[in-house]
Amino acid sequence: MGEQHRRTLKGKVAVVGIGETEYYRHGKSPDPEFKLALKAILAACQDAGVDPRDIDGFASYSDDRSDATRLAAALGTRRLGTATMQWGGGGGGCCGAVANASAAIVAGLADVVVVFRSLAQGEFGRFGQAANIKTVSGERSYLMPYGVLAPPQRFAMRVKRFMHEHGVQQDALRAIALASYRHAQNNPRAVMNGRPLDEQAYDASRWIAEPFHLYDCCMENDGAAAIVLVSAERAKEFKQKPAYLLGAAVGSDYRMAAMSHNSPDYGTAGFKTAATDLYRMAGMGPADVGVVQSYENFTGGVVMALAEHGFFEPEEANEFLKLENLSAPGGCLPLNTSGGNLAECYMHGFELVVEAVRQIRGTSTNQAKRNDVAMVIGGPMVTPVSNLLLGSEATI
Template sequence: MNRERRSLRGRVAVAGIGETTYHRHGRSPDAEFKLALQAILAACRDAGINPREIDGFASYSDDRSDASRLAAALGLPRLRSATMQWGGGGGGCCAAVANGAAAIATGQADCVVVFRALAQGQHGRFGQVSGIDTISGEKAYLMPYGVLSPPQRFAMRVRRFMHEHGVRQEALRSIALASYHHAQANPRAVMHGKPLDAQIYDDSRWITEPFHLYDCCMENDGAAAVVLVSAERAKDLLQKPAYLLGAACGSGYRTGAIPHASPAYGSASFGTVAPDLYAMAGVGPSDVGVVQSYENFTGGVVMALAEHGFFKPKEANDFLTLDNLIAPSGRLPLNTSGGNLAECYMHGFELVLEAVRQVRGTSTSQAARSDVALVIGGPMVTPVSNLLLGSEAVL
């Protein structure tokens, strides 16, 4: 079969984006399902479509807002597509968009909403280990030895990468500083008005080495959504379309091996996924003007950017400086809304919305080059996913 016919490139576009107010974890006044509806309705208003035109939903990380219940609450005439990305937690944020786009490209739906909603006051904190009576799988090999939390698990992978390639702490610090720098221009950001500098970062407590407090993502309540339609339909709606250039999902050989026994241990899991993305999109790293990379922890961003071809691992210290990572004129503006560290932590879905803003030219920290915007989902988990969005000029 002709590979061109199997591509999503230029066939589907993001026509609308919407989000709720972002809260610190446990602070939302609304239930999770209500937050999802608020974000979906906001995305429909942004696109200029009637919510009853929606006929599909896509999400990830076991989102609790069931598609059939959403359809009933919105009064949809019919539901044609409902997909949930399997596994990988926040690594599925881009895969969910790909799944929704695939439904449109194959005629299974005409208007798909992709979303993520979180109300940790209602359902409990993600970063807190408690109430576990039995363990299995990876946890059975880790928790008896005191490896209880995500920072502990991922710190070991990052430390291996730093050791093998001579990566210094300053590289991680630059990523945190860039996210906080951009958040100061973004009134939506939870950390807006709370700047971070090198001294504050250095003086902050260790969570687990090499992660300081500011290397770790926040935990938040809220919801975010995007409306997907065909490329042809998007041209007739309110906003400048952000076209899907490519998307990929997966991981390499034995990435899921336990306990912590994958052959490529010091890796963000994009060794096979990034080439697939670029192949579908028909672009390369030099074409990308701005990146939104999931920061569960800053060290994963270092590995993910290297695996996407922006620099060789041994060049990380020279490339990852604050000047290189900030908009408008940095070499590679990164997390221009504040990212998981400083805007909010919608399991990375807020990164997709910011990539759309960059393509539209409406970001609060607009990059000088934004016709091609990359989103990287969930480094160091499996499966991971990524997404390239672009303007009409790129097609």
């Protein structure tokens, strides 16, 4: 076994607090983005029983505008020991930020680290919006000359390739959307609570970019979410049942080449190496996972991501991805039990991490029967992607 494989985060860090603001439709938050971040962090501290002044580290991703130094000043923290930002990948960094914070604790850089995401699209504009651009660089320089402007257009091409190569039908994508909306009906925090979705409504909804109907695409929202991490040795000092980090991985497959869409393996969510690394660190496999929270930028990415994490072979997607299999409590793999990006809130995937902690605690509004190991999958089809496994004390 190589040196990298002997180094691990397993069982060394625990989530002891979770917090969220109210989730709003795009542009409806009465508070600016920075205040939303503070509200979520204070809620997480209250949940854990942590004095906010004891926070000595912050971690986020996707160029979050709520700067760690400003947060530290506003919260009155006594010292700042670490401040990390996961590069690239948009929502693919939601688990990477947790990994970075955990590594900082294990390395002795900080003792109480908050991981958060704040997003007020009404204040700063829609995430990923291609408007008022005078010059382009990076990925856009390859795509905009051909009219490929928006994320649904870019990611639809990868999903169509995967569906073509493996015979995946539209019904598989629909089942993912229906599961998220079903779970949201039991979750009073969900933006789509009270707005159920059925097969007929899904099929009748307009195309955004084939194979994505309206309900295959994530929402746009304002809000913030946060967690508090401490070392495993301290985890039982706090108010809540700890959720222990079993494994985390960040990265991309060989020449993912998201910029120019010419990667050798095109129809992929990008998790083939990250899934292997995650399971290796945790010492687990797909059969050990009881519940999954998977980032749905678009439902097709979830299909690919679940296959790449070994829950089924690509050719088995149509059989496996049925609403009954994806629904809590009795499904074989309950998926996005809070409603996910599609129906709870698009908090850039960080609400998925919060929901995974709830599953471990046993406090989800859609509790899975097997909740001792919860997986989070961040940002399919971007680069880098990330993932993590959380577990109860019995699993470490």
